[in-house]
Amino acid sequence: MRASRFFISTLKEAPSDAEIISHKLMLRAGMIKRLGSGIYNYMPMGLRVIRKVENIVREEMNRAGAIELLMPVVQPAELWQETGRWDKMGPELMRVKDRHGRDYAIQPTSEEVVTDLVRTEIKSYRQLPVNFYHIQTKFRDERRPRFGLMRGREFTMKDAYSFDRDVEGMQRSYQIMYDAYVRIFNRFGLQFRAVAADNGAIGGSGSHEFHVIADTGEDALVYCPTSSYAANIEAAEALPLATSRPAATEALVKASTPGKAKCADVAELLGLPLARTVKSIVLAVDDEEKGPAGTQLWLLMLRGDHDLNEVKAGKVPGLANYRFASEAEIVDWFGTEPGYLGPIGTRKPVKVVADRTVANMSDFVCGANEADFHYTGANWGRDVPEPLVADLRNVVEGDPSPDGQGVLAIQRGIEVGHVFQLGTRYSQDMKATYLDETGKPQLMQMGCYGIGVTRILGAAIEQNFDDKGIIWPASIAPFEVVLCPMGYDRNEQVRAEADRLYAELQAAGIDVILDDRGERPGVMFADWELIGVPHRIVIGDRGLKEGRLEYQGRRDAAATPVAVPEMAAFIQTRLANA
Structure with missing residues (x-):
């Protein structure tokens, strides 16, 4: 990609209504533009990140045996009424009527739709297990949308739904999805923690949340540094701080x-x-x-x-x-x-x-x-x-760990994924059954698994930024490498080497952008540091005369000189080790 043919729209200052750092930096980097309360246009730079997140998610879901389909954004009210959630969801569920006066929901999630689909298509135990997923727009009418993509009303989510014959099968499917999520977040290049969680309004018997670790996170994550215990503070068990009650020694x-x-x-x-x-x-x-x-x-x-x-x-x-x-x-x-x-x-x-x-x-x-x-x-x-x-209270740091293996610590996190064991919560209400080996109908055991695709962007930034801007992990950066030629529009040698290296990196399958806009170095560097491209190569007349180019990683304090013929191999090694 050449910068002159792409759309770059950076700002020196964030709009006054931007709150947290990810909101400010995404607006300044031209990744999103506000359309309405909690509703954003995903600009070309931001959409590239979204697509990379989606690709990683899709690859790992497919690898785990899930099957992609696409369910509609607009869903009939009758399905939600079957499960009782038409009334229970409250005002966050956007309700609309069509021209005939029929009620519909703008989906915040798809348990009802996928259960309806499966009850009509799955008849025999021979067709189970099955796991369907989609990556789709969601809408939740938040009372107070804030923090940009972190708590918007319209967002993109990957949700998957497994159907099994029995509880043991559901638990196997759950573990497969849990393992897939670990691979996904490792590939994102983010520091994360999976914690036991409360199922909340969605129902079911057990769940884990996946959190990106960040000081600005809304959730308190409880963990034991000397064991594997981890839970959201909502679900963390608080043991009594005395094992027994002492005898009374005072009068009332x-x-x-x-x-x-x-x-x-x-x-x-x-x-x-x-x-x-x-x-x-x-x-x-x-x-x-x-x-x-x-x-x-x-x-x-x-x-x-x-x-x-x-x-x-x-x-x-x-x-x-x-x-x-x-x-x-x-x-x-x-x-x-x-x-x-x-x-x-x-x-x-x-x-x-x-x-x-x-x-x-x-x-x-x-x-x-x-x-x-x-x-x-x-x-x-x-x-x-x-x-x-x-057990009524929140745990505090230093409380004994419920597993008896040490004491508890607390850190902040941003929830970006959640996996649930639903059991028969929806299959019972919607009569989703299959015929077992004896020909008797049995309720399907369900699991559901969500990842906030667009929320990943905000969470990644909250974990990776400095005073210059965003620092994307290479796997989800809008571009892996940016070429910054000094005087591209004025110096023939610089232009020729920039074009040559650009072609060589493209041929190697590297996602590279060439900044051929002819901007001053300060403006060019500031743009790409703000946008957060993880690898930068500077091509200048003086360096070419000395037979070298300058490489600088987004987190590096200084540039590294690299011989011109060696730069492509040097970059490939850096990307491979990222």
Whole structure:
């Protein structure tokens, strides 16, 4: 490719609405252009990266035995209604009507469509297992699109769906896809981590997320440096910090704590460690048939220095559809405003759930359900009935690893892939069955596997940039090599060598661009450093007279002189070792 025949549209400054570094750099490098809220044009430079990401994904999916097809963006509402997700998905599901008034969804994912396809095409156990995938546009009507391609409304995703005869087969298919994902992210040249995760709204029995490691990541990844344990913080198990509960040694005392509504302030006033305090979080569960009279409040209790894990809370039996209680409800049930709540002496009966660590505490501090007062010396069994015990909190660094092999550490990550064991979540609702060896119908066991193709671009940049711009891994860079001739439009010798080397690299199968625009060196270098091409060759009149060219990797601090006849082989070696 010659730069004069390509479209290069760089900016010195990012638009004011660009937030994170990847958003700013993609706009400045002319890779994307905003069309509307969370909707972007993929410009030629950015599209080249997308296509390279897609090619790697496609090659590894094919290698793993998955079969490519293409499912539509617009999907009939009836399929989504079969699984109940037409209502459950909420406003993120873009709903439209055609001219006849029929309802359709702009797909955010394709579980329903692929299950419908398979239930009509697969009849016998002899046709299983099968795994279909596509790379397709998705749309999710995010409430607040932000961060460019990281959380846009329209995006490109690879989603695959496996169908098996039994659970063991599903688990084999899952492992095949897991292994394929590891190969994919290794080929991207990105530092990543696979972590156990919560299945969320998609359903199923188990899943792993694939995260690109970056300080700007929205997700906290928990791992044990001395073992293989790794999980998203939403799914990371928090072990109790004491193996058993000590005997009570203090009497229950109602202490005055004027104006001290936070655990840290109460601990400071009483001269006690924060870890002796217990915070109260009030949730509500509504019974729609009974109306307001059917609302039940739950009191969740965590140590004062711990934070509630909302995903875990939703897994407590009875709390699947919880919401946070309003202040008016709290006052009605507890007799005081938040900040002084506790399990002792509530106005109305509440269901008490203690985090594992709190359940093993004695002589703790909690609210007295009276403004400006807390109890000290509170104990389970003696002062308050034994609670329901559950894992409610987020882990923190230094917690014991659930596998018993060390302590936990935490790093930030950007989710770019997710693999799920769905089981019969969709096949049961949609009656997707096959006939087994005895001729009896059996539900198919499903798995699904997604990669955010366009999100990879933002994640890769968040991990690979400097003050000059993007630093692409060679495998997904828009171009592997850029030739920068000094005075291409003015110097015949420079032009001749640039053209010769360009032809030689092309013949070797290297994705090279020749900057023949005749720009000044400073402008030319700034453009390609911003765009992030990983390898640069400078061709200048002085160097040619000395029989050398200059090579500089995007991360190199200085250029390396290379003899003119050796440059093509030198570049091929660099690319092979990348």
